[in-house]
Amino acid sequence: MFEIAEEELKYLNQIASEIKYPKGQIIFSTSQKANEVYYIKSGLVKIYRTTSDGRQVSVALRYPGDFIGLAEVLSNINEREYSAEAMDNVSILIIWKDGFKKMMAEMPIFSEKIVRLMSDRLREAQNTIYDFIMNPIQGRLAIFLLAMAERSGDKGADGIIHVRLRVTQEELACVIGSARQTISSLLNLFKEDGSIQYEGREIVGVNTNKLKTWIQE
Amino acid sequence: MFEIAEEELKYLNQIASEIKYPKGQIIFSTSQKANEVYYIKSGLVKIYRTTSDGRQVSVALRYPGDFIGLAEVLSNINEREYSAEAMDNVSILIIWKDGFKKMMAEMPIFSEKIVRLMSDRLREAQNTIYDFIMNPIQGRLAIFLLAMAERSGDKGADGIIHVRLRVTQEELACVIGSARQTISSLLNLFKEDGSIQYEGREIVGVNTNKLKTWIQE
DNA sequence: GAAAGAATGTAATCCAGCCGACAAAATAAA
DNA sequence: TTTATTTTGTCGGCTGGATTACATTCTTTC
Numbered sequence: 001m002f003e004i005a006e007e008e009l010k011y012l013n014q015i016a017s018e019i020k021y022p023k024g025q026i027i028f029s030t031s032q033k034a035n036e037v038y039y040i041k042s043g044l045v046k047i048y049r050t051t052s053d054g055r056q057v058s059v060a061l062r063y064p065g066d067f068i069g070l071a072e073v074l075s076n077i078n079e080r081e082y083s084a085e086a087m088d089n090v091s092i093l094i095i096w097k098d099g100f101k102k103m104m105a106e107m108p109i110f111s112e113k114i115v116r117l118m119s120d121r122l123r124e125a126q127n128t129i130y131d132f133i134m135n136p137i138q139g140r141l142a143i144f145l146l147a148m149a150e151r152s153g154d155k156g157a158d159g160i161i162h163v164r165l166r167v168t169q170e171e172l173a174c175v176i177g178s179a180r181q182t183i184s185s186l187l188n189l190f191k192e193d194g195s196i197q198y199e200g201r202e203i204v205g206v207n208t209n210k211l212k213t214w215i216q217e
Numbered sequence: 218m219f220e221i222a223e224e225e226l227k228y229l230n231q232i233a234s235e236i237k238y239p240k241g242q243i244i245f246s247t248s249q250k251a252n253e254v255y256y257i258k259s260g261l262v263k264i265y266r267t268t269s270d271g272r273q274v275s276v277a278l279r280y281p282g283d284f285i286g287l288a289e290v291l292s293n294i295n296e297r298e299y300s301a302e303a304m305d306n307v308s309i310l311i312i313w314k315d316g317f318k319k320m321m322a323e324m325p326i327f328s329e330k331i332v333r334l335m336s337d338r339l340r341e342a343q344n345t346i347y348d349f350i351m352n353p354i355q356g357r358l359a360i361f362l363l364a365m366a367e368r369s370g371d372k373g374a375d376g377i378i379h380v381r382l383r384v385t386q387e388e389l390a391c392v393i394g395s396a397r398q399t400i401s402s403l404l405n406l407f408k409e410d411g412s413i414q415y416e417g418r419e420i421v422g423v424n425t426n427k428l429k430t431w432i433q434e
Numbered sequence: 435g436a437a438a439g440a441a442t443g444t445a446a447t448c449c450a451g452c453c454g455a456c457a458a459a460a461t462a463a464a
Numbered sequence: 465t466t467t468a469t470t471t472t473g474t475c476g477g478c479t480g481g482a483t484t485a486c487a488t489t490c491t492t493t494c
Contacts, residue, residue: 049347052434057350059343071343074336081340105325115328118335119291123298125342126276126288130266132349133274133394137451168471177350179452184473201460201471217269354481385441396482401443418441418490 002065002117004039008110011103012039016093021086027068029083034072035097040064043090044152047082048174058175060125061087063151067117073097074118087171132177135216140176141186142214145196149206165203190214219282219334221256225327228320229256233310238303244285246300251289252314257281260307261369264299265391275392277342278304280368284334290314291335304388349394352433357393358403359431362413366423382420407431 004012016039021027027038030049045068048058059082062068068084071077095103104111131143153163169183176183190196195214197205221229233256238244244255247266262285265275276299279285285301288294312320321328348360362382370380386400393400407413412431414422 047343051351057347059346071336071340074332075340076333077340082343108322111328111332115291115332115335116293118332118339119288122335122339122342123288123292123294125339125346126264126299129276129342129345129349130274132346134268170471180472181453181474182451184471188473387441397442398444398483399481401441405443 001063001120002067002113004065005110008107011107012093012095015099015103016095019092019094021090021092023086023088023090025086025090027084027086027090027092028080030080032080034069034078034080037070037073037095037097037100038068038084039093039095040066040068041091041093043092044087045090046085046087046171046175048085049082056174057177058171059128060121061148061175067114070114070118073100074114088166137176137178137182138186138189139215140178141172141183142190142195142211144172144175145190145203145206146208146211149208153206159208161206161208163203163206166201167203218280218337219284219330221282222327225324228324229310229312232316232320233312236309236311238307238309240303240305240307242303242307244301244303244307244309245297247297249297251286251295251297254287254290254312254314254317255285255301256310256312257283257285258308258310260309261304262307263302263304263388263392265302266299273391274394275388276345277338278365278392284331287331287335290317291331305383354393354395354399355403355406356432357395358389358400359407359412359428361389361392362407362420362423363425363428366425370423376425378423378425380420380423383418384420 018041021043027045028034040062042064045062045066046058047060047062047068048056050056062084069080072080104114131140135143148165148167149161149163152165153161155161169180169187172178172183172187173180187196190211191198193210195207195210196203197207235258238260244262245251257279259281262279262283263275264277264279264285265273267273279301286297289297321331348357352360365382365384366378366380369382370378372378386397386404389395389400390397404413407428408415410427412424412427413420414424
């Protein structure tokens, strides 16, 4: 989603420090001070909030090449609204707010790309809202699996994407906004139907065409 | 949400043309070419999409002082993804894409404010997603009424907002993602409870504290 | 004014999907 | 290996809220 240029990465490497987070580690969490931005070098990051009764609700997943923690910094909010957690081993650059803003000011093309990134995410979020209203659970699950596969897999010519997704049903449930048991049955439906292929507990193939038949609209 | 400066408005007035839309008029619609941006001078605008079976799904409402049609232009998408409709008599400035981009380039402070606007909207959209997952319908309705009241009413000291909201239950249903009849019963519940006050078919008062008791978390 | 059209209220039916409870695998730890 | 822990499968019961179907009331239009 964000195509970083070589010189930009060079600049970032100079002002940022790299940190590695093991799976499950929390990168930042709700109501912490928001004075830095993160750039994902590798790994998957979940953006979520914990409810008062302890449940987790995810509002987005972020992939390598994405920035996270941007919205608060660009909005000049000083507390994090959401938390971020490493979904597998993650390697991240931490950039301080001031440095990031200076970079934006000095590199107009970079700045323009950041604006585009924010609009892309807004459109993405609006589509998610739309999907929540329109689609019953199977549809939402199908949409999400498709998005994940397209982000992190190799697309074959026949519409089959080869991936290697290791996500628990619990995780899926909290992104989709559903119950774990429901996800379990639906995944089995998808499997029987040939929409997805498993290898042990890992999703290794996604048949985009078949999966799309589960989506409304 | 967007505080425009006097000089910015002056600039806009020079490059834009003003158009008035009567209630119900469509400002732009899905899959049209997206080469302009709009600035709302007065009135309410609904951002929505029509589904294949004819239902409408709204993803946001925009108020006076807001820009609309921004995301596609900033993302360099050339087709509108959503439609916009005047919810009452609306007065709007139309700014052509090139003029708008030139303005952003020439006025860095304006540009910075646009970035902030996009992040604000992203956070708003993410909160909506969160609410959809967390809250049952009453909660979503309460949240929406609160937001509307705060945007367009005068806040009294006692937590009661005086407004003048004329929205049909049908409209509410398609923003909340629910059925008209459900909205009907809920509004009556809210009315009995003292959360909202009616005058004919117009909501004239919103008791923020009482309304908040209907919201989860 | 009357008649047509919109917007609301109410009630009965029905079903997707949540929840609780538990068994069976699979992974990790010891 | 054996044991503990995490992740999955499955099955009723229950319920929020969609859907259908009218009746009523308010607003326009003629």
